[in-house]
Amino acid sequence: MTTTMPLTVPNFGDEATEGRKLAIICSKGNLDMAYPGLILANAALGEGVETHLFFTFWGFDMITKSRMHDLKFTMLGNTATHMPQGLGGLPGMTAMATHQMKKQIQDVGVPDVPEFLEQIVASGGHLWACRMSADMMHLDESDLYDDVEAIISAADFIEKTEGAQLLFI
Amino acid sequence: MTTIHREIHTDAEGFLTEYDEWTDDLAVQLAAGIGIELSDEHWKAIRFLREDYPTHGETATLRRVSTLAGIPVKQLFALFPGKPAKKMAYVAGLPKPRGCV
Numbered sequence: 001m002t003t004t005m006p007l008t009v010p011n012f013g014d015e016a017t018e019g020r021k022l023a024i025i026c027s028k029g030n031l032d033m034a035y036p037g038l039i040l041a042n043a044a045l046g047e048g049v050e051t052h053l054f055f056t057f058w059g060f061d062m063i064t065k066s067r068m069h070d071l072k073f074t075m076l077g078n079t080a081t082h083m084p085q086g087l088g089g090l091p092g093m094t095a096m097a098t099h100q101m102k103k104q105i106q107d108v109g110v111p112d113v114p115e116f117l118e119q120i121v122a123s124g125g126h127l128w129a130c131r132m133s134a135d136m137m138h139l140d141e142s143d144l145y146d147d148v149e150a151i152i153s154a155a156d157f158i159e160k161t162e163g164a165q166l167l168f169i
Numbered sequence: 170m171t172t173i174h175r176e177i178h179t180d181a182e183g184f185l186t187e188y189d190e191w192t193d194d195l196a197v198q199l200a201a202g203i204g205i206e207l208s209d210e211h212w213k214a215i216r217f218l219r220e221d222y223p224t225h226g227e228t229a230t231l232r233r234v235s236t237l238a239g240i241p242v243k244q245l246f247a248l249f250p251g252k253p254a255k256k257m258a259y260v261a262g263l264p265k266p267r268g269c270v
Contacts, residue, residue, distance in 0.1 A: 042270055046254050
């Protein structure tokens with residue numbers, strides 16, 4: 001297509017995304033299950049969508065300072081690796097699979113979990129921790145990633161994300 | 170009213186399709202069209218995108234701009250509000266980034 005004046009200006013949809021919200025519930029603590037939520041949150045923020053992440057149950061590992069650097073990937077119970085399940089139970093296999101996956105993630109230029117959270121917060125994303133999970137695991141805000149805004153109840157999260165589209169991971 | 174005297178090639182959305190048709194003057198006009206007045210900080214991002222594209226083969230994502238050009242993500246959102254990656258690409262005369270992160 002050839003354009004002279006007037007210039008075709010892309011519709012960046014600033015009005016359309018105004019008021020659009022996305023809520024993502026992260027309930028898993030495996031390395032491979034941490035990424036879908038982070039990638040979608042990052043994509044939504046880049047599209048101008050207000051984004052809230054709620055970390056609950058095993059998803060708490062993603063924001064717990066002592067664990068967030070050390071999420072693991074296991075072949076056990078995951079038929080999509082197309083390897084014999086018995087292999088996944090051998091000593092050292094989870095460490096090896098984790099190492100391999102971290103390398104693959106790094107190779108495509110995607111950051112590790114703490115750095116990804118940092119980018120999400122820098123992009124305007126909101127991080128919330130689940131009250132019940134904190135109580136069950138005897139953790140408080142000092143144990144959590146600094147940019148987590150607060151430990152809130154499920155009802156609080158539902159209230160904060162009124163009208164949002166929701167993803168449960 | 171700004172006027173572009175040269176013909177430029179764009180896709181249906183208005184993104185330039187010919188790398189070499191882009192000029193500094195055009196960038197100023199493209200930016201103005203989406204309500205952005207280019208500052209030195211904007212130019213730093215745009216220059217990086219322009220230089221990175223031919224070698225990398227695709228438009229840099231926000232993360233790539235922030236890590237390689239050293240411009241914090243937060244600042245990119247301030248400079249190109251709403252959809253920074255797409256707006257930057259548009260002003261730099263490049264296709265929309267296709268990377269996920």
